[in-house]
Amino acid sequence: MEGVDHLAHERQKAQFDVEEMKVVWAGSRHALELSDRISRLVASDPAFRKDNRTVLSRKELFKNTLRKAAYAWKRIIELRLTEEEAARLRFYVDEPAFTDLHWGMFVPAIKGQGTDEQQQKWLTLAYKMQIIGCYAQTELGHGSNVQGLETTATFDPKADEFIINSPTLTSSKWWPGGLGKIATHGVIYARLITDGQDHGVHGFIVQLRSLEDHMPLPGITIGDIGMKFGNGAYNTMDNGVLRFDNVRIPRDQMLMRVSQVTREGKYVMSNVPRQLVYGTMVYVRQTIVVDASCALSRAVTIATRYSAVRRQFGSQDGGPETQVIDYKTQQNRLFPLLASAYAFRFVGEWLKWLYTDVTQRLQANDFSTLPEAHACTAGLKSLTTSITADAIEECRKLCGGHGYLCSSGLPELIAVYVPACTYEGDNVVLLLQVARYLMKAVSQLPSGKKPVGTTAYMGRVEYLMQCRSDVQRAEDWLKPNVVLQAFEARAARMSVACAQKLAQFSNSEEGFAELSPILVEASLAHCQLIVVSKFIEKLQQDIPGKGVKEQLEALCSVYALHLLHKHSGDFLSTGTITAKQASLANDQLLSLYSKVRPNAVALVDAFNYTDHYLGSILGRYDGNVYPKLYEEAWKDPLNEYVVPDGFHEYISPMLKQQLRNARL
Amino acid sequence: MEGVDHLAHERQKAQFDVEEMKVVWAGSRHALELSDRISRLVASDPAFRKDNRTVLSRKELFKNTLRKAAYAWKRIIELRLTEEEAARLRFYVDEPAFTDLHWGMFVPAIKGQGTDEQQQKWLTLAYKMQIIGCYAQTELGHGSNVQGLETTATFDPKADEFIINSPTLTSSKWWPGGLGKIATHGVIYARLITDGQDHGVHGFIVQLRSLEDHMPLPGITIGDIGMKFGNGAYNTMDNGVLRFDNVRIPRDQMLMRVSQVTREGKYVMSNVPRQLVYGTMVYVRQTIVVDASCALSRAVTIATRYSAVRRQFGSQDGGPETQVIDYKTQQNRLFPLLASAYAFRFVGEWLKWLYTDVTQRLQANDFSTLPEAHACTAGLKSLTTSITADAIEECRKLCGGHGYLCSSGLPELIAVYVPACTYEGDNVVLLLQVARYLMKAVSQLPSGKKPVGTTAYMGRVEYLMQCRSDVQRAEDWLKPNVVLQAFEARAARMSVACAQKLAQFSNSEEGFAELSPILVEASLAHCQLIVVSKFIEKLQQDIPGKGVKEQLEALCSVYALHLLHKHSGDFLSTGTITAKQASLANDQLLSLYSKVRPNAVALVDAFNYTDHYLGSILGRYDGNVYPKLYEEAWKDPLNEYVVPDGFHEYISPMLKQQLRNARL
Ligand SMILES: Cc1cc2nc3c(=O)[nH]c(=O)nc-3n(C[C@H](O)[C@H](O)[C@H](O)COP(=O)(O)OP(=O)(O)OC[C@H]3O[C@@H](n4cnc5c(N)ncnc54)[C@H](O)[C@@H]3O)c2cc1C
């Protein structure tokens, strides 16, 4: 069987150039070459094996992660990988580890909030991993409400030191990854207190463990917070708990780029704008959007390939049964997710551009686009992670019973992914922030202040409030402008309706609280519009390769029309479209599936994932599912013995009716 | 702290008699007394401890399950528990085990399909657990399509035996619970072949393992299929793989109630109606609906109590922050789930009645209601399990980061629950069956054939096609008849619209396949109507207890109106209600939340779950969340040592820049 490609007939059906689509997905030829090379490097190295992860005990699992992280770093040094290559390598190792926080949060926090001197000192150490850092913000009692953190950093002018303290149980740091067992240092957030005055939450670099024997330093209590969702999954990470008993650190370990405490204990703001901090958030959330497209595309690859392998019902005259991917219900569940993966990829790419743009403007002291960029990344983080979390689970269901086996790869993918809805901002809290931005934008419309960036469409609000869709035939829904106008009109009308309701409250905070459920819906409509419009913009670019653009056009329509169907209540109740037009949109959607169908397997091949990265028997490139599932089963520890441990004590006495005397 | 009730102030707010509500939830005073007594019995017995489940390795976990199962059976014997009490005990032990399949599938299958003699022989053994049975239908290659099973049972008239064989890899039995390591016998489904003729799939009782040494009998290969989703969770179960190499069983081990093979090898049908088989399905699926209400209510209990404990933002003048349950977005996510738990409970109760009714009719040779009962239970199984699976995950998100910890109880609840969407019929396949039934009902309307049971409303199709809702104010949506008519009209119109589209196809099978995505939506609308109408019917009964009925009325409205909002596209596109009316419905829904809010904690107290059964620190009855979370963390195996295993090999060389020489 080895060497056979059970999906060859599917691949032959493709009507486009898969290699060119790989370039589009990767972002550039360079990015594709890089991903391809590094992913193969990881896949071919047995040290990075991960198929045994779900049967390891917590301790074995964790030790194994330490080994992989060290080995990865060793390879990075040996092969003299660039920063970009090293990041890709960690990505393809595909195992949450303390290094994620070190590189993804600790280093960026110092970069964003540290002075030049601080950066010089600490980043030099961090880049060589002579210290390992974590990011400790959340506490047992406070996550979303960062301003409510209870840890204190009190300046002692006599000693020129801060005293870091955990005054209550709920002030214990709780959740930071890498903290529990590994980090030597952390960026710790605490309320800055000078001379009895509370200046709110600031960041401090605190050494946590001895660089000699790794023991926590005096006054510091640290541990792991325990098992998390799933086997394998995020349990490779040592999310930790941390308490400070009046721990002293030098004054220069406060991150002082934005504000300082002087030798005398005076609190002063630097002339660096505070908004800089938002730049980091825009950066981190943009990476989360890109990660969403990765996680989603992975799950979709598994579900698509397996749906092409799996046959059930519909055999005629003893011929083969129907591939389940041919069932319209399966397509109606799967293809919109495939389209979403591409949509999230392109909006992620655009966010990368946005981040660069914002950064350049900040350097030129132009803060005008920052609030909009901030709202937009918050909203897109929320939208893409919520959809992806649900979608991975849907992909599991699309695989029937076999999707429930760890060997399908989907259980770990779900368990490791779902917290993305919570970390870096709870998704509902984020949508409420977007709503605040939108309500402000609407309220400023009469003043003539032009809304910018992704809210620019609000500038045409008068038109959008009364326009009517001119769709008459199903095919009309394939026109980008028709779709765009419908999404713009729906979003604008929902925002305006909220603003009007809001105006009826004398206390606007009370009104906001009262109306929050519909405000969240308006935010979502706005965010969906962004994704749709960025997909459409992408298609206005020159995209080479036979048939590539046509496929993307079909996927763009699938993406937009499935949203339109799912939220048809919004479109209808705002009068944006008529019931007849909604029905035509769904007709068009269903007929698009037939266009996607022959290309489905090739469209997931274009993600260019190795079997190692996918980690799924159901998603194997060669489709050789059944023999491999069968083989894999026998590796379970329970199969080491034919008669299971416990039989003689518990089962035999039961069968022999001798339980009465058994010691259980 | 011990003994303090942090939720006392919440409990004092309740505007109804919680004890009476407990009776309503349990179904009767007797049922409440029983549940209460048995759940306390289990909770107070340390042998049933389950808080360590998520850190056990597969082998430890499984052995522990065997111990509990044996111990439970010992207690059942010692305490001379009735069948009803024993079932409750297994329920509160709350750990999937081989006994579930023995009692829940093996015994019912023999009861339903065995002759009196066969029942006499096998049930006697099974009731005493002298044999342990499993239910082996699904194969590696076939699940949903039972008629496509490949295992063969060929009659050999010379020996008066059947030869059971697995002709292909895909014919391996795959998934049956209890099979992998424990079952001594199984009801095995195989294609019956006599004299070269294939009579389709039938059930056979096959001994799998020796009753002496537990080794698989000659010709039989068995193993466990490996790890499944989640830690703890369903990994306590030995779902198995099974292959037969021409295994012989006596002729009388074919289940012969409906059809027989004679000594001569002739295949004959008995005069017992085939439809009897459906009776078993109605039974099993009804229990699944009740289980959905249990799983959902458990998750809702955790999320509700924790939402009342958790405070975030909104502190004024240094006072306490806002309880997150007071945020309208939180209410908008949580309260409809609370209402759904009650809704599923009542529809489950009604299904129990339906099953009894169908059984009595069958005994009187009245098969008239069977197809409708079958469609209705299939649809309700699909609806309730899909919603519950999503809802448990939503409850996890409602608990923010802490919901992701195993100590919250939610991860295990999710992982153990989600396969309910797949087993006993894939939820989409089931909705397609409902659609077939609906399309048939619609097509028979012109003939004057009165639709029965839950489709009776179709009899008023002419009225329902043209009626208009007369809602003018938000409060109008509180009237049961108004709601009912809207749901009936929407369901009827969606079915009729499908039927009309179907009629345009010359080949109706092709049309059905083509239209399946909208057919599934019509089925769902029909099933939602059933749940809403059974909730309304429940409220027409006499319900004693101060305030109890008022609370249920509010919940019923929340249930119906949240569905109406969620699916407003359906209601609007079918012209059932106007945009204005949809908006009023949502206004009413939001204002109902204020009625539910003070009663929320008491409404989950009414489920009467012990802390043992809930298995959640966030859901503790006393709300003493933070100290217990903190305590629990330290129990993780990683916290056995301060410096983790692997530090010296992997982390120290990294920090000391000595990786080059390290052996990794
Ligand atoms: C896997 C994982 C890794 C993490 N890693 C780190 C890390 O490395 N470092 C670190 O510092 N932290 C980390 N965290 C913590 C994470 O940042 C927080 O969990 C997150 O910020 C959410 O906060 P919370 O848990 O307090 O949720 P809560 O705020 O308690 O949310 C509970 C519920 O209340 C609702 N809610 C809260 N406020 C409002 C409001 N104003 N209006 C309406 N509803 C509201 C939420 O929507 C939610 O439903 C991690 C968490 C996880 C799960």
Ligand SMILES: Cc1cc2nc3c(=O)[nH]c(=O)nc-3n(C[C@H](O)[C@H](O)[C@H](O)COP(=O)(O)OP(=O)(O)OC[C@H]3O[C@@H](n4cnc5c(N)ncnc54)[C@H](O)[C@@H]3O)c2cc1C
């Ligand atoms: C935890 C667990 C316990 C189980 N226990 C048992 C047990 O004790 N005994 C036993 O015999 N079995 C058991 N099973 C097996 C279970 O009954 C099957 O998994 C179930 O019947 C679904 O079948 P499948 O896995 O073949 O899914 P498939 O039919 O392969 O489904 C795959 C996809 O195809 C779609 N699909 C299939 N047919 C159609 C169609 N006609 N039209 C449209 N879409 C279609 C489905 O919707 C799904 O999306 C168990 C399974 C699990 C997960």
